[in-house]
Amino acid sequence: MVATDRTSCVNYLQQNGLPKFIDRMIRDLVQSQSDSPVDFMADWMDKMRPINIHNITVEVVSAQGFVRPLNCRVMLQLGNVTKATSTLKGTDAQFGETFALGVSSINSAMLTVTVQSKEKGSAWEFYGSGTISIKALPIVCTAVAVDVPLTDDNEPVGAVSLVIDNCVQPRWITDTGVKVSVLRGANLPAEDDTGFSDPYVELHLADQMRVTSVKVQTLNPTWNEDFVFMPNPLQDLTLHLFAWDQDPGEDPDFLGTASLDITQAPVEQELVVPLSRKSKGVEG
Structure with missing residues (x-):
């Protein structure tokens, strides 16, 4: 449609x-x-399309169409990562072996598939190869079955059947995760009798939580603490912040909360995030 x-x-x-x-x-x-x-x-x-790719897995299902039975193996190369199957013999070799090929920041990466053959007591020899563009695959987490034709000097010599799980991340998630820096707080509410608080911040993203250190007796704390999350890009990518006042031996006092959709947030820029209760903001 x-x-x-x-x-x-x-x-x-x-x-x-x-x-x-x-x-x-x-x-x-x-x-x-x-x-x-x-x-x-x-x-x-x-x-x-200029997207970071992570957790690409490739299942080598079979290699077929050989003119004669071969002792063969399949080599996969993506970027600087190379994987090899076990050795099987036949004109239709059933492998069923899966490999992880993690490569980031690919614009036009090509997966190279090579079949090598070997006679008993001899070295591995080139039999045929083919390529498939990772960029051409669907940009969602899904398994795609593909047949890669093999050629030798432009002559067809068989094919390799693959299942490629092309799980990709949007550009706002890097291959090393989502980095959040909590810089400082400003004008936090006073919950202690001293007129100050002992504030700390909880950060929640997807099913992961990070917590800052506690700053003692201040309403304007400075943290400068970095946290890394590794969310699944298909999860809810809303960052939830909760500011608390620590009371040793007692439940903490709630200072305020805020939420931020990281898919809409600018990258590597300082943001002031207003808290919804009492405070004028936690910056990060």
Whole structure:
């Protein structure tokens, strides 16, 4: 189906259950006021192509179509990562072996598939190879079955069947995770009789939690503490902040909370995040 107007395009995307991070495309589409949603989507997809890729797994299902039985193995190369299957013999070798190929920041990476053959007592020899573009695969977490034709001097010599799980991350998540720096707090409420608090901040992203250190007797704490989260890009990517006053031996006093959609946050910029109760802000 090709949507012919903005409303039908949005409805089609929502009804077909795309992963959560594609919601960003829908929001961009609605905000664009474009008269040609199809052109907008094409432009949007091009912009999203410089994407960090993580946890690419490749299952070598089989190698087939050989003109004679071979003692063969399949070599996979993506970037500087190389993997090899076990050795099997036949004209139709069933491998069923899975490999992890983690490569980041790929614009036009090619997966090279090579079959090598070996006679008893001899060295491995080239039999045939083929390539497949990672960029051409769907940019969602899904398993894709592909047959890679093998050639030797442009002559067909068989094929290798693969299942590629091309799990990708949006650009706002790097291959080393989401880094959040809690810099300082300003004008936090006083919960102690001294007129100060002992504040700390809890950070929640997806199913992960990080906690700052406690700053003693201050309403304007300085943390300068860095935290790294490794969320699944299909999870809810809302960062939740909770500021507390520590009371040794007792439950902490609540100072305030805030939420931030990291998919909409600028990268590597300082933000002031207002707390919803009493405080004028926690900066980070």
